[in-house]
Amino acid sequence: MTKTPRGRDEWAVITGANRGLGRAVAEALGRSGFRVLVGARDQAGGDAVAAAIREEGGTAECLPLDITDEDALARLVARLSESGVPVAVLVNNAGIYPESPRSHGPDVDPDPLRVSPTVLIESFRINAVGAVRIIQVLAPFFRTGSRILNVSSQMASLSRMTGGSLGYRMSKTALNAATRVFAQVFADRGILVNSVSPGWVRTHMGGPSAPRSIEEGIDTLVWMATDPDFKESGFFWQDRKKIDW
Ligand SMILES: NC(=O)c1ccc[n+]([C@@H]2O[C@H](COP(=O)([O-])OP(=O)(O)OC[C@H]3O[C@@H](n4cnc5c(N)ncnc54)[C@H](OP(=O)(O)O)[C@@H]3O)[C@@H](O)[C@H]2O)c1
Structure with a gap:
């Protein structure tokens, strides 16, 4: 059971919250009493999530948010400034897995020996740089005890690295590096920064064969x-336990 420590005077900002793990985390944090900012590039989907949270008695709104769009980041900053409310939780959830059989089109060759620079750069642009930009623009809004949760993957673990999915693995490993760097940067402000692997989960990205439910996938994040x-700050987690980088 998770506790409900905070009132509705603090934001939980979740990126990629229109579906999958992001949606489930947004709804869980809405139930926990946060004011939820549903970040979604699909505004209709994000609006539906915010409405579902409000129907359960929570407070939520959708902000159209492509994490690679600097204009969208400026609108995020403007909305947070206007609210005068700190950000207690950032869930850097938005991500792509372009080499996944469920994601890539015929133009993507997932073989590490042939995967294109375009695919590699796009992986970094969203999974690593996009997440870093959100941290950078939200920095003024965090307060002591705020938590930054970077949704990583066990596929980013260097100690368990195997072949395949080069762009996804490298970009999530870069995200893990950002976790370490920002844990240090924010240490004197008492802001906690961690990477979390949800495990292999039945979402659009994970596909129907994945062993974990969405509820299992979000458990560590919600905790x-x-x-x-x-x-704790500066670690890599799965199933509420630290795992090797
Ligand atoms: N499912 C798994 O097995 C698994 C395992 C390890 C890690 N993860 C990680 O968990 C996170 C969530 O994945 P999921 O399984 O819930 O997958 P999903 O259902 O495919 O959801 C991915 C989300 O990211 C959003 N997104 C992608 N690019 C974006 C951008 N530039 N700006 C804003 N949003 C963007 C998508 O928005 P659109 O709807 O607009 O495309 C969608 O909301 C990802 O970071 C993923 O790498 C998942």
């Missing part, structure tokens, strides 16, 4: 976002 006793 880290809501447990007032959680004080």
Whole structure:
């Protein structure tokens, strides 16, 4: 059971919250009492998530947010400034897996020996640089005890690295590097930064054969976002336990 430590005077910002793990985290944090900012580039989908949270008695709004769009980031900053409310939780969830059989079109060759620079750069642009840009623009809005949760993958673990999915693996490993760097950058402000692997989950990205439910996939994220006793920073987590980088 997660605790409900905070009132509705603090934001939980979730990127890619229109579906999959992001949607489920947004709804769970809405139930925990956060004011939820549903970041979604699909505004209709994001609006539906915000409405579902409000129907359950929570507070939520959708902000159209492509994390690679600097104009969208400026609108995010403007909305947070206008609210005067700090960001207690950022879930850097938006991500792509372009080499996945469920994602790539006929123009993507997933073989590491042939995968195109375009695919590699796009992986970095969204999974690593996009997440870093969100952290950079939200930096003024965090307060002591805020949590930054970077949704990574066990496929980014260098100690377990195997072949395939080069762009996805490299970009999520870069995201893990950002976790370490920002944990240090924010240490004196008491802001906690961690990477979380949800495991292999039945979403659009994970596909129907994945062993985990969405509920299982978000458990560690919701725990880290809501447990007032959680004080760790600069680590990689799965199933509420630290795992090797
Ligand atoms: N499912 C798994 O097995 C698994 C395992 C390890 C890690 N993860 C990670 O978990 C996170 C969520 O994945 P999921 O399984 O829920 O997959 P999903 O259903 O494919 O959802 C991905 C989300 O990211 C959004 N997104 C992609 N690019 C974006 C951008 N430039 N700006 C804003 N949003 C963007 C998508 O928006 P659109 O709807 O507009 O495309 C969608 O909301 C990802 O970071 C993924 O790498 C998943």
